[in-house]
Amino acid sequence: MPDDHAGLAEAAVQGFSPAGLAAFNDYFRGLVDDRKLAQVVTLIARHGEVVNLDAYGVLDVSAPTPVRTDSIFRIASMTKPITGAAMMMLWEEGKWALDDPVARHIPQFEGLRVRRKDGEPVGQASPMTMAQLMSHSAGFGRAVEYAEVNLREGDLQDMIDKLAGLPLSFQPGTDWRYGPSVDIQGYLVEKLSGQGLDEFFEQRLFAPLGMTDTGFWVDASKSARVVRIHKYDDDGKIRAAGQANVFNTAKPKFLAGGGGLVSKIEDYWRFTQMILNGGEFAGRRYLKPSTVELMHVNVLAPGVNVTLYSPETRGLGFGMDFAIVQDPIAAKTSQGVQSFYWGGAFGTWFWIDPINDMIVIGMIQNVAGSTPDGAPLVREASARLAYAAMTDRRP
Numbered sequence: 001m002p003d004d005h006a007g008l009a010e011a012a013v014q015g016f017s018p019a020g021l022a023a024f025n026d027y028f029r030g031l032v033d034d035r036k037l038a039q040v041v042t043l044i045a046r047h048g049e050v051v052n053l054d055a056y057g058v059l060d061v062s063a064p065t066p067v068r069t070d071s072i073f074r075i076a077s078m079t080k081p082i083t084g085a086a087m088m089m090l091w092e093e094g095k096w097a098l099d100d101p102v103a104r105h106i107p108q109f110e111g112l113r114v115r116r117k118d119g120e121p122v123g124q125a126s127p128m129t130m131a132q133l134m135s136h137s138a139g140f141g142r143a144v145e146y147a148e149v150n151l152r153e154g155d156l157q158d159m160i161d162k163l164a165g166l167p168l169s170f171q172p173g174t175d176w177r178y179g180p181s182v183d184i185q186g187y188l189v190e191k192l193s194g195q196g197l198d199e200f201f202e203q204r205l206f207a208p209l210g211m212t213d214t215g216f217w218v219d220a221s222k223s224a225r226v227v228r229i230h231k232y233d234d235d236g237k238i239r240a241a242g243q244a245n246v247f248n249t250a251k252p253k254f255l256a257g258g259g260g261l262v263s264k265i266e267d268y269w270r271f272t273q274m275i276l277n278g279g280e281f282a283g284r285r286y287l288k289p290s291t292v293e294l295m296h297v298n299v300l301a302p303g304v305n306v307t308l309y310s311p312e313t314r315g316l317g318f319g320m321d322f323a324i325v326q327d328p329i330a331a332k333t334s335q336g337v338q339s340f341y342w343g344g345a346f347g348t349w350f351w352i353d354p355i356n357d358m359i360v361i362g363m364i365q366n367v368a369g370s371t372p373d374g375a376p377l378v379r380e381a382s383a384r385l386a387y388a389a390m391t392d393r394r395p
Helices: 018-033 076-092 156-164 181-193 197-209 220-225 265-276 289-295 378-389
Strands: 039-046 049-057 230-232 238-240 316-318 323-325 340-343 349-353 358-363
Touching (some): 018 039, 039 265, 049 265, 181 197, 265 349, 265 358, 349 378, 358 378
Antiparallel strands (some): 039 049, 316 323, 323 340
């Protein structure tokens, strides 16, 4: 059930084999036909042009309406790079500096103690910095460590107040843990700009970029385009995930810069293309090229590893809200070296390859869709097939 793809750039001109792109699409359609996915929407762009766009499957396996390229997905943690871009806009305006102590901008964090392995809190060896906050190395723990306090219950100020009463999980700069850092950045966007996070996103990014279906909630007129979340039954076949189809239909109290947005694939391409272009899109500049370059330069201290799913992970760095592929072999990825990327909990994924001037984006909606138990390894498959389709790949 693919959409009409009229208007796409000619694949051969952009350095792709049409047969290779067909194999890319056939693989993902096969996952739907085999009931391993309910739907998948994919996009490949190169040299600023979309060369492959495919939508296959259904919005909901229990009431099959075809998925389309304008279907709306919960992008979860793919919100984070957008929040990072907003923060860097404010960095360019001189509102904060990379080596600023976070407490300079959030006084409630002044003097936060650090929990030792024996449970006793000690002082910070050095104050957490804004660069560490932008790279998940400021000392805050993984999300699961805050389950009992429910950081997203209330508003952003409530979250800050809760964190101010808790010790840090490690000494700033000495570890990488995936937790509330980007929700904290969302709070800082509001404080430094004087606008709500939704307002800043809309006025500074979404409206000018033409991201017409991206936001923290879905207007009632668009609700029929939202993809349902799915999971697997005992036989490993896809099915609708019961009550897990919740999405905001009005402005939520907690504006989660770390994971609250919904979007469609073309919208997210517009954002990522702006980043790949060095901060410019369709004749309008959003960030300086040097700022965008800084966003995908590793800022982690030597020996600190990006360990999202395994403590054994190597070969990755982290910049301003993007992971960076430094060594594809060590990272066990087919994504190109120097690519920078992230993904979302329901299985959305993307990467930007600056060496090959390419963007790949994919969207599914599964419970735990970014883990091997929640969905097939769609990111790895898309990387392997996208580069195989390329006729002029640079190393």
